[in-house]
Amino acid sequence: MTTPLLSLQGLTKAYPGVVANDQVSFDIGEGEVHALLGENGAGKSTLVKMIYGLVKPDSGTMLLRGQPFAPPEPRAARADGIAMVFQHFSLFDALNVAENIALGMENPPAMGDLAARIREVSETYGLPLDPYRTVGDLSAGERQRVEIIRCLLQDPKLLIMDEPTSVLTPQEVDILFETLNKLRSEGTSILYISHKLEEIRTLCDHATILRLGKNVGECVPSETSARDMAEMMVGSTLQTPERSGREFGExxxxxxxxxxxxxxxxxxxxxxxxxxxxxxxxxxxxxxxxxxxxxxxxxxxxxxxxxxxxxxxxxxxxxxxxxxxxxxxxxxxxxxxxxxxxxxxxxxxxxxxxxxxxxxxxxxxxxxxxxxxxxxxxxxxxxxxxxxxxxxxxxxxxxxxxxxxxxxxxxxxxxxxxxxxxxxxxxxxxxxxxxxxxxxxxxxxxxxxxxxxxxxxxxxxxxxxxxxxxxxxxxxxxxxxxxxxxxxxxxxxxxxxxxxxxxxx
Amino acid sequence: MIVLEKRPQPSKAWSYATPLVAVLATMIFGGILFAILGKNPIQAIGTIFWEPLFGEFAFYYRPQLLVKGAPLVLIAIGLSLGFRAGIWNIGAEGQYIMGAIFGAGAGLAFYPLDAWYVFPIMVIAGAFGGWIWAMIPAFLKVRFGTNEILVSLMLVYVAEQFLASVSLGLLKNPEGHGFPGSRNLQSYESAHNAELIAGSGMHLGVVAAFVAVIFAYVLLNRHMLGFHIRLTGEAPRAAKFAGVNPARLILFCLGLAGALAGLAGMFEVSGPAGVVSIDFNVGYGFTAIIVAFLGRLHPLGILLAGGLMALTYIGGEIAQSQLGLPAAAIQVFQGMLLFFLLAFDLLTNYRIRAARSEVA
Missing domain, CATH: 3.40.50.300 (P-loop containing nucleotide triphosphate hydrolases)
Incomplete structure (x- = not known):
């Protein structure tokens, strides 16, 4: 078996009164779309913050291509090829796309060159975006593309996406998935956080399920039913709401x-x-x-x-x-x-x-x-x-x-x-x-x-x-x-x- | 590294302890200040806090506490209701002046009639004077969205000019040999807000202050209007969702604060002060803002804070005359009190935690 891209071993992080992550271990392979599944408060966010260098684990280690990996800050994580698209965008409405992207870069190139590169990346990955449009005029889906392109410009090895589809229409979701599939075929690994089971089943190769901070199981989403995954996530049998045949009144x-x-x-x-x-x-x-x-x-x-x-x-x-x-x-x-x-x-x-x-x-x-x-x-x-x-x-x-x-x-x-x-x-x-x-x-x-x-x-x-x-x-x-x-x-x-x-x- | 961490629940213990800790810290740092000025800190602090209550001349100072504390409490109660709702009336000084002018004016209009109804009319006129002055910023805010902080503050200076004008003209004592100032209401029996028990300092304004405290307490804790006031201050959107009409609330809060400040002015001019004069106002309206916050915008807290503030005023004066402390040092001392209160107040909602440095 080849060395995984990123290997998490016994990561633990406690906050006062709550253990956010308790001995979480799993591997993300090269070119794999790995789903991180769990309910709100299961510890998904804390876990990815540790990978991205925002939070330091209390114990446990991470290995990046077999080398010890402990980013003290997000800049270090980015330098090692880890990029993250947050659920909440950090964009300035009054600036245009290229300016927003330049703001997040260590050494931004000249605006013209940057715009050309944004165009190139956006065309390669099927993420249509005009670098000179003002961000305030963009839809939520387009804003997300800005964030994704900002990450892709760093040429990441691992792209972390936190609940990316919560703001998208079904058509926009399709566009996003095509992009992610293309990235995977080029060997980029993706850590995909969501609680939407159907999309995980269509997109992801592998899933790790967190419950109350613990890794409670792994599965291959395409071979597991949504219901089974949901029950692993919740830890109990789910009740589907029942609707009785109703007559409507006036x-x-x-x-x-x-x-x-x-x-x-x-x-x-x-x-x-x-x-x-x-x-x-x-x-x-x-x-x-x-x-x-x-x-x-x-x-x-x-x-x-x-x-x-x-x-x-x-x-x-x-x-x-x-x-x-x-x-x-x-x-x-x-x-x-x-x-x-x-x-x-x-x-x-x-x-x-x-x-x-x-x-x-x-x-x-x-x-x-x-x-x-x-x-x-x-x-x-x-x-x-x-x-x-x-x-x-x-x-x-x-x-x-x-x-x-x-x-x-x-x-x-x-x-x-x-x-x-x-x-x-x-x-x-x-x-x-x-x-x-x-x-x-x-x-x-x-x-x-x-x-x-x-x-x-x-x-x-x-x-x-x-x-x-x-x-x-x-x-x-x-x-x-x-x-x-x-x-x-x-x-x-x-x-x-x-x-x-x-x-x- | 030290970090502040938000508490899930405001701490009950701290919300009671804060005023005490603040007073204690003020004593310590005020003592250091007095020591630097070359005075014995223990003696200075003792003079300020002990002398007025239990010193040799306490029989003289204790009534003064009521006389000084009552207008502060009365005004602060009115202000606190607005502050609770996020309505910032800082022009109580002007409303206080207008209440005094209207109240005294109504009384002097009857001079020298001796009738039981003169004083009640003065009370109503005083409240009306403060109310109408507060309705100016209220109306402008509701109608045109102006900032009540600026408008109410600027109206203080207008009221001061008005005060000077009536002292020199309209209300000037015809028998005053040309000196500015009105007739002395203390010598017009029907209009005199006399002490209820001679030598106690207890006049009707003190009674009104206690009534206001009880009224505000009931309003805030037992009545829908008080609930809406609190709700508006804590979550304006939720208040709107609950069906609160913001315009009506602004009119009510500013109007009530104005009326109470007007009453305070009226009781002052017809009692302890006696005359409408150019230098009638001494800053009660501004100090009441401190009192309101010192009392944590809670009626009972305001009662205590008003007493404490009056104590530092009187004690400060004693310290000035007996120990030769500069007036500015006393003001710094009072300022410290508010500063420490606000600083320690943070601990009600946050806790201090030593954290290993972690990249944020």
């Missing part, structure tokens, strides 16, 4: 001809949005982030006021009503951003239960607060949704993302809404919690609630929604029945070709 929420400017400078205005949701129906709204999702939620929650007739609830115009009045009627929402929008980080869970629960749960009396009732409402959410916390007096920010999300969704679900709008209900939530949140949404729909689920997770939308529409630059496509919808059709609805017209300049 229209509960009717949005017509809705156009509003975004309240924030970099937001997306909603343009002529039409949608209806019937009682018991789940409408899935897909689309790449930043195409008007936040604005759509704001308009439905009452944070953004519109013309009265633009939004009707059971035939009654509610466009001008604020959040409290809408809650009273039964229109509830759960925003995407948990800390700071759906919940106040430094306030206790009891106080956060009051935040949206005061009207429907009767938690106030002429403005005076009923703390005892509020606390028991918080406790009810905690027990019904299995929120892991010592008690309702704990601050929201002390909860993990998934637990807080369960709390936020549970808070709205338990108020028995007539219409529930959720944005990214399972974002950053582990698989088991995600399944229980989806089940709760489906159960609510089964009881006759009209649900709008805004999400970027297409698998999730396909799993729970009855009809599907996509947001693209503030426009909502006409909703279609989910059954029988193909990935290609969805991609086109999402404006999947977005950004492809700049191809091959």
């Amino acid at each position: 229209v509960a929420l009717d949005v017509s001809g809705l156009s509003v400017p975004s309240p924030s400078e970099f937001g997306t205005a909603l343009k002529n949005v039409h949608l209806t949701v019937r009682k018991g129906e789940v409408l899935g709204v897909g689309g790449v982030a930043g195409n008007g999702q936040d604005e759509l939620l704001g308009v439905l929650s009452g944070e953004i006021i519109t013309a009265p007739d633009a939004i009707k609830f059971n035939g009654q115009p509610i466009g001008k009503l604020g959040p409290t009045a809408r809650r009273k009627l039964g229109v509830l929402t759960a925003p995407e951003e948990r800390l700071g929008h759906a919940a106040a980080p430094d306030m206790s869970l009891t106080e956060n239960a009051l935040l949206t629960g005061s009207v429907r749960e009767g938690l106030e009396n002429n403005g005076f607060l009923k703390w005892a009732e509020t606390k028991s409402f918080a406790e009810k959410i905690i027990s019904a949704f299995d929120v892991r916390t010592p008690g309702p007096e704990n601050a929201a920010r002390s909860l993990s993302g998934g637990n807080l999300q369960k709390f936020v969704i549970g808070r709205e679900v338990l108020q028995n809404p007539d219409v529930l709008v959720v944005n990214q209900p399972t974002w950053g939530v582990d698989a088991a919690a995600a399944a229980s949140i989806r089940q709760a949404i489906l159960d609510l729909a089964a009881k006759g609630t009209a649900v709008i689920c805004i999400s970027q997770d297409l698998d999730e939308l396909m799993e729970i929604s009855d009809s599907f529409a996509a947001l693209n630059e503030g426009r909502l496509s006409a909703p279609r029945t989910t059954t029988g919808l193909t990935v290609d059709e969805i991609g086109l609805m999402m404006g999947g070709a977005h950004g492809m017209e700049v191809a091959h300049v």
